[in-house]
Amino acid sequence: MIKKLTAHGNSAALIIDKAILELLNIDLDTPLEISTDGTNLIVSPVSDSNREKRLGKALEKINNRHGRVLKRLAE
Numbered sequence: 001m002i003k004k005l006t007a008h009g010n011s012a013a014l015i016i017d018k019a020i021l022e023l024l025n026i027d028l029d030t031p032l033e034i035s036t037d038g039t040n041l042i043v044s045p046v047s048d049s050n051r052e053k054r055l056g057k058a059l060e061k062i063n064n065r066h067g068r069v070l071k072r073l074a075e
Helices: 018-023 051-074
Strands: 006-008 012-014 030-036 041-043
Touching: none
Parallel strands: none
Antiparallel strands: 006 012, 030 041
C-alpha cells in the first residue's frame, strides 16, 4: 500500500485505513510509539500498560521538585 501525507495545519498527517487499524487493534485512544531505524518510520501501539503510571509518577516528582519554578515560567 502506498500512501501520501496530508496537510494538517502546519504539520503533515498520515491517514491509516480502518482495516489496518482494526487488524492492529488500534483506535483513536490507543497510545502510539513512533520511532525510526534511520531509514523507516515505525509506528507501534504502546504495549507497556505501566508506561502511563510511570509517566504520571515522573510528572508528579517533577512537579513536587520544580512546581513553583514551572508555575512562574508559565505566567
